[in-house]
Amino acid sequence: MGSLRLLGLMIVLGLPALAGASGLPPQTLAELAxxxxxIVLARVVDQRVNVPNGNVRQMTTISRLEVLEEYRGQGPRALELVQLGGRxxxxxxxxxxxxxxxxxxxALMFLRCPDPKAVERCVLVGQGAGKHTVTEGAQGRREVELTARVKGGPVRRSLDEVVDEIRRATLPPAQQERGKR
Structure with missing residues (x-):
């Protein structure tokens, strides 16, 4: 994918985040899902900054992720997370x-992978609202640090509790037999 096309795609996907930065209310986990x-638990392996043709105005940061667990969707275990900007x-x-x-x-990450020909290349849904650090808490339980960009945040919650909430929010509608309620 050409760098200008990728940049345009990322700008379009990032517009909701810019609106969020301007004072819109925080999103729920269901709205992010x-x-x-x-939706994955991933470890950030490394990062690199891409500066196409030396033009810092087109700079992107690419973080290589190792998917540890999948909570929604399936795909490669190695992903690239693309963000506008960098150093x-x-x-x-x-x-x-x-x-x-x-x-x-x-981190727990809500990802959008818009190019079907490059499913290993994704962006965060809701920018800052799409990434939440996961740490080991009391008694070895994993905890998610939900940011202020999520309704009810900032708060620490059990990863299992957050994943259950996400799964409830993304369940398919109940099947009905035709003509019966």
């Missing part, structure tokens, strides 16, 4: 409201 192709030399730019991603961290 709705447009997500995949290259003296230049640095980031989208307002975008998630901060660091190599080595583990």
């Amino acid at each position: 709705g447009p997500s192709d995949r 290259s030399g003296l230049w640095e730019s980031h989208l307002a409201g975008d998630a901060k991603i660091a190599a080595g961290e583990t």
Whole structure:
């Protein structure tokens, strides 16, 4: 995919995040799950900054993810998360409201993988609202740090509890027999 086309796609997908940065109310987990192709627990393996033809205005940061668990959707266990901006030399730019991603961290991520020919290349749904750090809590239970961009946040909750809420929100509608209620 050409870098200009990718940049345009990311800008379009990022517009809801810009609106969120301007004061829209936080989203629920169900609202994040709705447009997500995949919801995963992933470890950030590493990151690199792509600067097409040396043009820092087209800079993107690509984080390589290892999928540890899948809660919605299926696909490759190795993904690339693409974000507008990054740091290259003296230049640095980031989208307002975008998630901060660091190599080595583990997070619950709501992903949109818009190109069917490149299903391993994704963006966050809701920018900063689409990534939540997961840590080991009391008695070895994994905990999710839901950010303020999620309704009811910021708060720490059990990963199992959050995954149950996501699964309830993404269940298919109940099947009805024709003519019966």
